[in-house]
Amino acid sequence: MPARSPSTGAFAARNLTVPRARNSWTGNASAQIRLRPGEESHAPHSPSPELVRGAVAGHRSTMTPCLPPAVCTATAPSAPAPRMPTPIDAVGADLGAAFGGINLLFYAGAVGGSAALAFSGADESIRSAVLAHIGSNAYGDTANVTGYILPAVVGPAVWLAGLAAGNRDAAGAGSAATQAVVFTVVTVSVLKIGVGRAYPPAPDNSFTPFQSWSPPFPAWPSGHSSSTTSVVAALTGYYGADKLWIPFVGYPIGIAIDFGMLVGDQHWTSDLLAGAVIGQCIGWSVGRAFRARARGEPPAPVSIVPLSGPSLQGVAVVGAW
DSSP states (O other): OOOBOTTTOOBOOEEEEEEOOOBTTTBSOEEEEEEOTTOOOSBTTBOOHHHHHHHHHHTGGGOOOOSSGGGOOOOOOOOOOOOOOOTTTTHHHHHHHHTSTTHHHHHHHHHHHHHHHHHHTHHHHHHHHHHHHHOOHHHHHHHHHHHHHHHHHHHHHHHHHHHHHTOHHHHHHHHHHHHHHHHHHHHHHHHHHHHOBOOTTSOTTOBOTTOOOSSSOOSSSOHHHHHHHHHHHHHHHHHGGGGTHHHHHHHHHHHHHHHHHHHTTOSOHHHHHHHHHHHHHHHHHHHHHHHHHHHTOOOOOEEEEEEEETTEEEEEEEEOO
């Protein structure tokens, strides 16, 4: 029976504590049940079954049934594995970056320098001197074949090796090199058709624009020089200082191929220089873009700002490296 109040004679309410169910999520818990006057418990220390069910139902949202407790474990859902890079990642953004910003200055320099070498007769003078002293058809043929094979093989091979080994870094580097060489080959092919420069031994200032629409395309700019350089630049841009052997090995190989094209009388000097500039700009831009996406590094913004004043006219390159 509830205890009677000595002063008023009314029944006083009594608090009973009901143990909650124990499980591996909530541990021990208890619920307070307040009996109103006139309500009796069915046991000296237990409330009625109806009150117990009501109290437990009120706290059901905080309890997670788990039977038996020994097999109930709380495990956080695992994050999905990051997607492996591919050569078609961010094609539009990478293409826009490769043909914008500071690269425009280098492209303009390649065009202007080539025109100066071609129309001044310097290309012909260099060719004559090289052939008179170190001309070699065997070296030229070897460089010609190597310049086709290496750019076509290196990028896809690194990418596929990265996929097979589950190495995201290698897959990203190979994807960057592959995308860069594709951009370069397409760009150079368009320029070759548009410019229509003849190969040696034709005159060095012989141009017939838009006259050749099938391989072999005209001479300027060199596809061997541009594609080889773009692969090396993409890998160097992607790895940075992590793998310094890449530029120290790759660029000399590219120079050796270019020199072979010159001593084999298969290109003009300006063809090779312009190709190297184009390949370097595209390859470096693409390699850095893939690195930024893979490692969460924001690419350094570079912009060309016009300068105008009483005694100054020109442009400035603004950016961070």
